[in-house]
Amino acid sequence: RKVVLTSVMLQSTNQFCNALQSVMGVFLHSCNAPEDIIEVLARMGVSISTTSINDAISSLSKESSNGLKALGRTLTASFAYNNVDIELKHTVPTLEKPHETLVHLTSGTLIPLEHGVVREDLSCSKELWERSAMNP
Numbered sequence: 785r786k787v788v789l790t791s792v793m794l795q796s797t798n799q800f801c802n803a804l805q806s807v808m809g810v811f812l813h814s815c816n817a818p819e820d821i822i823e824v825l826a827r828m829g830v831s832i833s834t835t836s837i838n839d840a841i842s843s844l845s846k847e848s849s850n851g852l853k854a855l856g857r858t859l860t861a862s863f864a865y866n867n868v869d870i871e872l873k874h875t876v877p878t879l880e881k882p883h884e885t886l887v888h889l890t891s892g893t894l895i896p897l898e899h900g901v902v903r904e905d906l907s908c909s910k911e912l913w914e915r916s917a918m919n920p
Contacts, residue, residue, distance in 0.1 A: 802832060805826075805829070805830065805831050805832045806832055806836075806840060808825070808830060808831045808832075809822065809826075809831045809832040809833075809836065809837040809840065810837060810840060810841070810844075812825070812831060812837070813837050813841060819834050822834050822837065852894050855894055855896055856894060858903070859903050859906065860896065860897045860901050860902065860903055860906070861894050861895060861896050861897060862894075862895045862897060863892065863893070863894060863895075864892070864893045864895060865890060865891070865892050865893075866890070866891050866892075866893075867888065867889070867890050868888075868889045868890070868891060869886060869887070869888055869889075870886070870887045870889065871885050871886050871887075872885050872886075872887060873885060
């Protein structure tokens, strides 16, 4: 309670003192909280507004995208892909798509190679091909 009260008082004196409110707003967004609830909590000083939450999510997404692009350019990362099939159960079938309930998705993960791996360590394809039993 003390932390929340202190944070609310700090935010009321300086709009840039909103760390707790920002975390609360992103948490509410991740829980799919209704916008009305978020706006009430924002007016109470416990959260940030839905507009600020959307701006924060966009900023975090851009930072994450830039970080992934930079990691991919180093060529010291592994790519992992996974196909996911999700069956969406409709309570009321429609005439347009009465039986199409299966959705096919692909997810990707970029895994950094750590423990001192450098780009030169990965330049071994020629040597592997020369030693391969598949090489004629």
